[in-house]
Amino acid sequence: MKSLLRPQGKSRWKSLMLASALIAASLAPHAGHAAANGGVVRIVSVGEPALLNPVFDMSPEALEIYNLIFSGLIQENARAELEADLVTIVPTAANGLVKMQPNGEMSVTYKLRSGLKWHDGHPLTAEDLLFTWQVHTDPKVKYPPTPGYEQIRLVEIVNSETAIVHFHRPYGDYYRLFRHVLPRHSFRSKHWAFAKDHPYNRHPVGSGPFALKDWSRGQSAILDANPLYHRARPKLDQIRYAFKPADYHAIKDALSWADDAEILRGMSIASYDYLKNRPELDLHVISNGQIEYLLFNQQHPALADRRVRRALAFATDRKAISDLLLGLAEPAYSDQLRDSWKYNPQTENFYGNNPSQARHNLQMAGWQGDDSSVRSKNGQPLELTLTLAMGNKAHQLVGRYLQQAWKDVGIDLKVKNVAPRVLHEDLLPTGDFELTLGTWTQHPGETPFRRWHSTQAPPQGLNYARFSDYQVDEITRALQSAVNLSEQKRLYSQLGALVAEQLPALPLYYGAVLEANRKSLHNYFPNAHMGTTWNSYSWWLE
Structure with missing residues (x-):
């Protein structure tokens, strides 16, 4: 049965996420089908990595392949639940493996599974965790360091299967680190330094379910099942990638690609109309981990007035914006993904489309x-200017919609298009804009503290709205040191409600891509937190 892409009313995105909610039950073989071993899965990928080394390339295209080649200490399933991967148990404060030290530091103890192996047969040990941290923070290799790893003071090797990671201070997102553990032994050659030109970056060794056999740049990649994989050998024999350019032709070309692939990934949602009548396919509109939002620069006199910001929110119909994007972009109400434990569903009750309330707020503001x-x-x-980056078609559509919607409540909105570099390198850092459309990602460097704390206006952080609220400051600082997951969840819930009320920015919709898979491929469950290949070890073909 094809995934429901156009259900009515509030059930639309509940239907889209139904598969994720049933993953645990669905991993068993389907009734009437035994989980078969063997076979080749062909993947058409719109886009291709530049390198295959997570220190240097963390693009969505690379992350999909990293899930095949590498293993991590901890992974997130499609419900954003933490699962042990290379470790025997997820460290938490409750099980005593996350501890606060008297000097204010935090320590996390990782206990590796026994008998772990790299693709080439070398043992995977705690020394590889130390090495992974070192290359992410060595200024000769990576500067600035990969966000999160610079929070670590020391990786202490207890024995080959145990490491204690010492953080300078409490760091609540510790579980996001070491998602791709790197092999120390692969970089011991005296002829090559760890750098972008190292041969490893074109043919990496990992410990994941599949090992890279061949990569022909601009064309294809072949990965073979890893017989040494710690969860057991994958059911498939091989995965073959065909890389396609992300251009306008890709929207229609998806129709012919579907003839020669089990999976199509990274497609524009505009390809839906070309694939919707293919009965052999299941279609999935999935979050790409991005949230598109409208940013208010509070240095502007009118936008500094929360009543005006509220009026703009009430005058904006997120459902109408979704319809502009074929009805496939889920309306957003928070800076957190909707299926994340950090999400506060109460944010959906703030500022629904209500032009009368918009007019009232403007009247109250004078x-x-x-x-x-x-x-x-x-x-x-009341004239405002929306500055947009040229080349983003979706943002241009939203800009034209906002012009008309706000005109209906007495606001003259002008749209100014600039080169992306000018917007991101000149206007945002200096505050030389009034309104713009931006994108939040799940990058570890985009912490709530850097996004919302009053001290984090550029160049210190990412508070481009120049937003200031003492309660938000207190909560974002508390999140910096919160280790207990239940305490983090409480703080994120409070923060979500406060940000929704104060409106430094208006979330609009979740970024989405279209994925398709043949129904003959089982256990395929797209995961907005780790990518569609996160559970490839369990895929099987009829």
Whole structure:
């Protein structure tokens, strides 16, 4: 049965995520089908990695292949639940493996499974954890260091299967580190330093379910099942990639690609209309881990007034924006993914589309007038400028929608297009803009502290709204040191409600891509947190 892409009303995205909610039950073989061993899965990927080394390339295309080649200490399943991968148990404060030290530091003890092997047969040990940390933080290799790893003071080797990671201070996102453990022994050659030109980056050795056999740049990659994989050899024999360019032709070309692949990944949601009548396919609209939002620069006098920001929120219909994007972009209400434990569902109750409330808030803020003209205050018209990066078609559509929607409540919105480099390197850091559309990602460097704390306006952090609220400051600082997951969840819930109320930015919709798989491929469950290949070890073909 094809995934429901156009269910009605509130059930739309509940239907889309149904498969994720049933993963645990569905990993068993389907009724009437025995889980078969063997076979080759062909994947068409829109986009290709530049390198195959997680120190240097963390693009979505690379992450999909890293799930095949590498293993991590901890992984997140499609419900954002933490699962042990290379370790025997997920460290937490409750089981005593995460501890606060008297000097204010935090330590996390990782206990590796016994008998772990790299693809080439070398033992995987705690020394490899030390090496992974070192290359992510060595200024001769990577500067600035990979976010999160710079929080570590020391990786202490207890024995070959145990390491204690010492953090300078409490670090709540410790479980996001060491997602791709690297092999120390692969970089001992005296002829090659760990750098972007190292041969390893084109033919890496890992410990994941599949080993890279061949990579022909711009064309294909072949990966064979790893007989040494710690969960047991995958059911498939091989995975073959065909790389396609991410251009306009890819939208329609997906129709022919489907003839020669079990999986299509990274497609534009515009390809849906070309694939919806293929009965052999299951289609999935999945989050790409990004959230598109409208940013208010609070240095602007009108936007510094929360009543005006509320008016803009009430005048904006997120459902209408979703419809502009074929109805396949889920409306967003928070800076957290909807299926994450960090998400507060109460944020969905703030600022629904209500033009009457928009007019009321503008009136209360002193902006007088009616819908037939531009409102004014003290002789000044309510004119705002939305600055957009050229080349982003979705943002251009949203900009045109906002112009009309806000005009209906007496606001004159002008759209200014600039080169992406100008927006991100000049205007955002200096605050030389009024409104813009931006993208939140799940990058470990985008912490709530750097995004919302009043001290984190550029260049210190990512608070481009120049937002300041003492309660938000307290919570984001507390999150910096919260280790207990239940305490983190409580703080994230409070923060979500406060940010939704204060409106430094208005979340609009979740970024999405279209994935397709043949129904003959089982246990394929796209995962917004780790990518669609996260559980490839359990895939099987009829």
